[in-house]
Amino acid sequence: MLRATFLYLSEQPRIFAFIRGNRLARRLASRFVAGETIDSAVTAVRELNSRGIAASLDLLGESVTQADEARSSAATVVQTLERISAEKLDCNVSVKLTQMGFDLDHGLCVENMRRILDRGRELGISVRIDMESSTHTQRTLDFFEQDLLPVYGDRVGIVIQSYLRRSAADIDRLIGARARVRLCKGAYQEPAAVAFPDKADVNRSYMELIEKLLERGHQPAVATHNPALIAHVRRFVEAKGIAADRFEFQMLYGIRRDLQEDLRRAGFRVRVYVPFGTYWYPYLMRRLAERPANVAFILGNLVKESLRA
Ligand SMILES: Cc1cc2nc3c(=O)[nH]c(=O)nc-3n(C[C@H](O)[C@H](O)[C@H](O)COP(=O)(O)OP(=O)(O)OC[C@H]3O[C@@H](n4cnc5c(N)ncnc54)[C@H](O)[C@@H]3O)c2cc1C
Structure with missing residues (x-):
């Protein structure tokens, strides 16, 4: 119920306009977002890199409705790539297609993505395409497999969500195409016809898909905080003799x-997804939907801090 409420709120831009100026909401967001500027994001990445952890920078933004906004987001992502290169950070970028005009004009989105991917290729930095709601899955995969993967190869990667019923077939095809896949559970509100409603099924699907990717995939990314799934992956790679440099x-x-x-100390490669920018509201709502206890936890800390002040 709370999950559904937060996911509903994540799609209400008018509420964001109201909430953005709210100090408490900004403090809440700062737990999950590395500030509003490239400078603040770079500081967060430097700190991670100093602990041996790689990063993926995500300029927050999605579902843009104006062409200018999509072009300006692409320009900021290009600047981000240039900063990553200039500062020699161990970092790539993640991008949402709807931020680049996917829902507005396909040609515009292609133009923006080529601009980003061409600059990334020149600088030797890869670009991961985040996966959005299931209304975009087929179009995202078509665009990735037909237009981007053949041109940019290893410099472009994709995301698959284990909650979707279709994902086993998608993973088989992507393994065949030697695509780099990040596997996550999925963060959107989806109908039962397309996504497993029960957590147990989502976890079971995650285990099946990650095993395939680890055994036959190309540099897969295990994107989860779930300790049971992480333990399963660790047992699986040990049993199969899969080296730590074949996945992250x-x-x-x-x-x-x-x-x-813990994972880094155990010799595994770890990458942290670092969102930054002003458009943090839908991202924050999805993080609260995953764990409504966050609200109580963060509010409790804020009260403690203000009592100490
Ligand atoms: C690197 C990365 C990239 C992602 N990219 C995408 C994407 O492109 N598309 C997409 O739909 N989803 C994406 N996600 C989100 C993902 O789909 C899940 O919604 C999210 O990771 C929660 O599922 P889980 O498997 O981590 O853990 P769960 O099984 O949900 O949680 C396991 C434990 O992790 C901790 N935890 C999990 N979530 C939170 C939270 N919000 N706040 C505090 N603690 C928490 C808690 O300790 C919890 O008990 C991404 C996730 C990661 C890690």
């Missing part, structure tokens, strides 16, 4: 830092 663990900024450290 990925987690979100501000979530389960203890696990990130």
Whole structure:
């Protein structure tokens, strides 16, 4: 119920306009978002890199409705690539197609993505295409497999969500195409016809898909904070003799830092997804939907801090 409420709120831009100026909401967001500027994001990445953890920078934004906004987002992503290169960070970028005009004009989105991917290729930095709601899945995969993968190869990667019933077939095809896949559970509100409603089925699907990717995939990314799934992956790679440089663990900024450290200390590669920018509202709502206890936890900390002040 709370999950559905937060996911509903994530799609209400008018509420964002109201909430953006709210100090408490900004403090809440700062737990999951590395500030509003490239400078603040670079500081967060430097700190992660100093602990041996790689990063993926995500300029927050999605579902843009104006062509100018899509072009300006693409320009900021290009600037981000240039900063990553200039600062010699161990970092790539993640991009949402709807931020680049996917729902507005396909040609515009292609133009924006080529601009980003061409610059990434020149600088030797890869670009991961995030997966959005199921209304975009087929179009995203078509665009990735037909237009981007053949041109940019290893420099472009995609995301598959284990909650979708279709994902086993998608994974088989992507393995065949030697695509780089990040596997996550999926963060959107989806109908039962397309996504498993029960957590147990989503976890079971995750285990099946990640095993395929680890055994036959190309540099897969295990994107989860779920300790049982992580333990399963560790047992599986040990049993199959899969070397630690053939895959990486990925987690979100501000979530389960203890696990990130444990994995790194155990000799695994870890990458943290670091969102930054002004458009943090839908991202924050999805993080609250995953764990409504966050609201109580963060509010409790804020009260403690203000009592100390
Ligand atoms: C690197 C990365 C990239 C992602 N990219 C995408 C994408 O492109 N498309 C997409 O739909 N989804 C994406 N996601 C989100 C993903 O789909 C899940 O919604 C999210 O990771 C929660 O599922 P879980 O498997 O981590 O853990 P769960 O099984 O949901 O949680 C396991 C534990 O992790 C911790 N945890 C999980 N979520 C939170 C939270 N919000 N706040 C605090 N603690 C938490 C808690 O300790 C919890 O007990 C991405 C996730 C990661 C890690």
